[in-house]
Amino acid sequence: MSKYIKPSSKKAGLAPGSYVFIGDQKVEDIRISITDYDEQNHKFISVKDLEEIFPFRDRPTISWINIYGLHETSILERIGNHFKIHPLVLEDIVNTDSRPKLEVNNNYVFIVLKMIYFDEEKSDLMIEQFSLIIGRNLVICFQERESNIFQSIRDRIQDSQSRLRKHSADYLAYILIDVIVDHYFVVLEKLGDNLELLEEEVLDTPGKDTLRKINHFKRNLILLRKHIWPLREVLGGLARGEIEHFEKTTLPYIRDCYDHIIRVIETIESYREMATGVLEIYLTNASNRLNEVMKVLTIIATIFIPLTFLTGLYGMNFEFMPELKWRSAYPVLLLIMILITAGMVVFFRKKDWL
Amino acid sequence: MSKYIKPSSKKAGLAPGSYVFIGDQKVEDIRISITDYDEQNHKFISVKDLEEIFPFRDRPTISWINIYGLHETSILERIGNHFKIHPLVLEDIVNTDSRPKLEVNNNYVFIVLKMIYFDEEKSDLMIEQFSLIIGRNLVICFQERESNIFQSIRDRIQDSQSRLRKHSADYLAYILIDVIVDHYFVVLEKLGDNLELLEEEVLDTPGKDTLRKINHFKRNLILLRKHIWPLREVLGGLARGEIEHFEKTTLPYIRDCYDHIIRVIETIESYREMATGVLEIYLTNASNRLNEVMKVLTIIATIFIPLTFLTGLYGMNFEFMPELKWRSAYPVLLLIMILITAGMVVFFRKKDWL
Amino acid sequence: MSKYIKPSSKKAGLAPGSYVFIGDQKVEDIRISITDYDEQNHKFISVKDLEEIFPFRDRPTISWINIYGLHETSILERIGNHFKIHPLVLEDIVNTDSRPKLEVNNNYVFIVLKMIYFDEEKSDLMIEQFSLIIGRNLVICFQERESNIFQSIRDRIQDSQSRLRKHSADYLAYILIDVIVDHYFVVLEKLGDNLELLEEEVLDTPGKDTLRKINHFKRNLILLRKHIWPLREVLGGLARGEIEHFEKTTLPYIRDCYDHIIRVIETIESYREMATGVLEIYLTNASNRLNEVMKVLTIIATIFIPLTFLTGLYGMNFEFMPELKWRSAYPVLLLIMILITAGMVVFFRKKDWL
Amino acid sequence: MSKYIKPSSKKAGLAPGSYVFIGDQKVEDIRISITDYDEQNHKFISVKDLEEIFPFRDRPTISWINIYGLHETSILERIGNHFKIHPLVLEDIVNTDSRPKLEVNNNYVFIVLKMIYFDEEKSDLMIEQFSLIIGRNLVICFQERESNIFQSIRDRIQDSQSRLRKHSADYLAYILIDVIVDHYFVVLEKLGDNLELLEEEVLDTPGKDTLRKINHFKRNLILLRKHIWPLREVLGGLARGEIEHFEKTTLPYIRDCYDHIIRVIETIESYREMATGVLEIYLTNASNRLNEVMKVLTIIATIFIPLTFLTGLYGMNFEFMPELKWRSAYPVLLLIMILITAGMVVFFRKKDWL
């Protein structure tokens, strides 16, 4: 399978709405947990039997259902049936190569976005899909595997004074998106460090590997942009305030999140331009080094080739070469050679090569 | 004829609506097959006489007529007359260089798109035109030759439980488009493999042919984009939901297909950027190798040219050269030469050339 | 005068609506011909006296007036007066550097476009201006010189069964535009052949002239795009169907023509990208050849310079050099030289230079 | 002060509407002239006392007031007060680095544009600001210095038959703008000549200075575009026909002028692309010349280095070298050398280096 994209080629020829899990399976079993709260109470439930989650569909409290693992499509289908999720939406949830998007329905709002981590060892981006169904008093999250990125949210839910407890499900959804978007800045910061290291390497110790690293860095930016760019539209769509499930009081928060996405995108673009600059320095340094190498060669050759010619001249075996008999011929020739060398040095200095 | 495009230059000077087949003839005879179904029944008919297809125009069941081969324009004209297809539409069907497009009529919706295969042997794209007339209970497909890409659809029609059997003709049209679009991912995946191979070749064994391959790859992307880009508009037009022939329930499926096209286009763009990166590596490697070659030359020349000068010096035939008589002159000179060599090596090490 | 553009600098300071012929005069005298037809009759008239054309302004039959040659501004002014053409429109007709455009008036529609030929000998584009006044039952064409590009239209007019005879003047105008646009494909095809030849030349026999040819090709594309691009807007404007002179039944034809223009533009863009690719190959080939040259030099120099040093060493005239007396010194030295050479060859093979 | 722009840094910290003259003072004293005309009469007045111009504010004839020199802000302030010009508008008039713009007011329309000349000696653009206040029967022009570019307009005013005499003030304004825009074509033509010369120089006699000239040319285009591009918006705004001061009959003229601006901009863009092509030729020529230099070196070195080795070989002083005693050794060696040389020449021919 191609390294860069996970084309849905597996699916070519299947009926639409066929739930084929696309991607690498990251957990053994699907695991489900529920966080249920209102202003007065809150509880955390680790679900053992799938049917435990069904009653949470219609409860007046806010239910946040987390589903980890997307490979058992039969379980997801049962969830989909109970919560009346459209087959195409389920297909998008299961296909981990979906594009970030927003779909609004009578019953729910469906959002796909990407959780992005930076694997510092491999200098690689790790991208996981995060799908969100936002209904009345209900938020269902689909993730590829369990992560502790949302622990801080659970902590806040435990605090009965927190703003979260007083708002409805759309605010919870906002918080989830916000946490993910805030994490993009962590990735950006690491990429920024990377860029700085690359710059230093290019200026101080450029090697064979440097080019590969610059290219890898640029590729990471291409991937990052590809996965974050569509989010702009998603959040823009939410911020416009035409979606019934989202209350007026949540909109300023969404708009704030939208601003963050714009800043992320702008920073990616700046990084791209800077990476191009780093590449330019690398290339110019290479050509400068060639210049330097050639100068050394030229200086050496230009000084010694004429001298060697002179030694050759007096190394000839002609019987009649009057100079060979002269007493002072050798010291005079040495002097001439010194003068030639000095002349060359002056010439190279004038040319600024020495 | 030009290899890259099939300009409609043959047609210059002809009346509009002249059906001139443009392209390479891919089948001997035009062949026609019909799939007719409703919720209760279904049948497959292999048409022998053209007039067999005429009654299917007005039947209440859904009729899917497949026409393979576009070179016999007289047959197509008769079909056009019976099904009331506008001459310009027929012209577009027959001209296999048409641009993907959507045209809406009182009687039917006309869609042109491209089936794209990847010929792995030649690393070439094979592009075939696929035209679609969608009427009430009627879908007519025009292809350049028979293909088994739609076999899975026929299988689904045989299954009386399949969603296909319960929907109207627009859903069938959607399925046809979806199969073609899904096949783009197959092409993308193969191109992705290609790109990876190119990258490895550039880094490990760059040769004279590498550049040609990179260029060929980029050209394939240019062609691919040219044929897929307009589809965005086509599907966008269908998804807007203002076309009478398309029912509300089909729209989410169309929108899903639209999302796929966006993803295809974005992947093409990423590939283009990556191909540019590969080219940059290739070029930089070439210049790095030149640097290396020059370093070897410079090191050898810089070490031996002064030494050779010294040997030349004492190879001269002057009668009066006191050194020639000295006992230890030869070993001393050898020592000097070793010192010079050592000095050069130190110098090159400092310059990081060794 | 500048070769690339014909700036209207001659006109700076003149009153607007001054008819100054700009361009190269291509015919001796202005010549006028008229084609007059309706469903029943048709006649061709070669006009001798300018006033012959005046009555055709108000006839119920469709009159197609062709005016060849634009340099006698006084004649054009009289035509303008009689047919009530706005002075600025006349100015645009006469200025052969006008930009393709569409102007709608109460009385007529005014269209400027460019006829483009490809002069294969010089590999140059030849661009001529074609202006069109479309009134009620009246089409006036202004061309720089007579051409037989429209002969096929005249043939169709002679055929009383042709669609042309049944439609009104706007259809004739469409046909004229269509013929010109179809001819763009001829130009594109020739440019495509050119591009292929260039590619082969770059890969097989790149020479000093190759770069000039690539540049010339790119310049042709720049010119072509400059003259065709605005046509998009012109045809888009016609296709929108808001112009009174154009009937509903003509619109699908116009839209078809619009599609062709889009395809022309897209092909130009593809060519541009391909030309850039050809240039890249050229440049990389040049740098590859430099690499090869340098490798040959380096191999030769690196092998022989040390050997020459050795010969120099034993060419010295020191009195006390024990090796010179040894019996086997010469064959041993030869052996050492062979070993050095073999070692170098192995080294170069490992570096992949041989 | 920076050469390329005149940043308004002088003004940082001042109150808005402070009239600070920015730019180089081009005349000693402010000079004012008035041209006053209607269909019957016309007169030219050279103003001595500022107050002479005040009555022209309210006269029924068309008054065209020209003010040359912008450095005496106190005079401009008095004019501004009398003619009720907004302080910010006065500020824009005085700041000669203003961007071309259109401002519509209850009392007047305010237009800023740039007069551009080409100084052929320095190959430099000379840019002067031209501001225009268009009121009822009143046009006030502010220029940096007197110029005779408008002489032709004054001539036309003297001709009682000219169209100018029959139209209102907006037509005069149009004529002024048209003259300036037409002058852009003069500049373009000179730049076009320049480009052609550059091309020839690059192909025939590229030198050290060539690159500087190409760069200078590109910089001129950047400047030109910067000053002309916004004019598009200005004329587009006028052409939309929503400005009360501009009559319906003037609109076609404005639109014509708008077309000219589009053509100017397109020509600038073509020039930019062509200049890039010229730069590419220059760079490739440089690398081709390097190739040629290296080939000469390689051929010479590759032929003579092995030969020199051979001479060195038989220049050694070993006592036991049987060849030295052979009679035919010398002619045989010469023959071998000739064969080696011939072999090399064949090799180089095969490589296409000779």
Place this chain on the structure above:
Amino acid sequence: MSKYIKPSSKKAGLAPGSYVFIGDQKVEDIRISITDYDEQNHKFISVKDLEEIFPFRDRPTISWINIYGLHETSILERIGNHFKIHPLVLEDIVNTDSRPKLEVNNNYVFIVLKMIYFDEEKSDLMIEQFSLIIGRNLVICFQERESNIFQSIRDRIQDSQSRLRKHSADYLAYILIDVIVDHYFVVLEKLGDNLELLEEEVLDTPGKDTLRKINHFKRNLILLRKHIWPLREVLGGLARGEIEHFEKTTLPYIRDCYDHIIRVIETIESYREMATGVLEIYLTNASNRLNEVMKVLTIIATIFIPLTFLTGLYGMNFEFMPELKWRSAYPVLLLIMILITAGMVVFFRKKDWL
């Protein structure tokens, strides 16, 4: 922490509206000053106790409150509570990496923009955040540290005749923005000087450091654009005149400021293109210098290598070499050598290398 951006990664996981100060703390303590004025009176207050500022919320005079230092979030929170500032707005004020933006509320208008200085020693941009709350008769400014950039405004407030005293709070806000935008021109001018120096350096004394400087310059432009570009939208939003807090009479001033921003952006773009041109000159100069180096080497080598071969030839020790015995052999050979050298010089002159 990354040098180029200050990603809000610190905040990942925190509740929205958590006031985390992001950036470098630039002052010890938060300092507050108030300027209060109306047409009759004005006073300046240096606030000691935070609560002193509270009554200014509801006074009929115009109160301009300046808060220097953003790190003590508790103080800012109290201010926020009293002046009813939304928590998200406070968050943006405190996060010094906010993007320039405009937010309109029932109570106030919130604007973020950037004060930009140019540190000439390091050739670095210094960027500080400036936030503005504009309420009824109230303007609150939040800055990272005290600066004297607004001193001129305070001076104007002291002048009871100044326009400032007669307008409402929105005009004061405009003046503040205008001062900051005008300062951008100062930065641009310094960057322009920088660019000119770079150009001279590239042409006259290009060194190893030059490339780094060009890159640094380009990076400054990237940063500058990133911080100024969004301001376009902010001022565009204000200029549209749909904000209740901004009076009709202030709009022309805002529009003027908007024009300035456009000019700033255009100048940045021109600088970018010019910097690219400078880089091109640098690169081409490097390749020209390589050419020159290689020419010197080639000329020297090509002249002396054949000569050295000849000396080697007659340095051979064959017993039977008739030439060695000839009387005139030596002078004849010298003559031949001179002829060869002359031939080479002629050859090089023809090639234009000398």
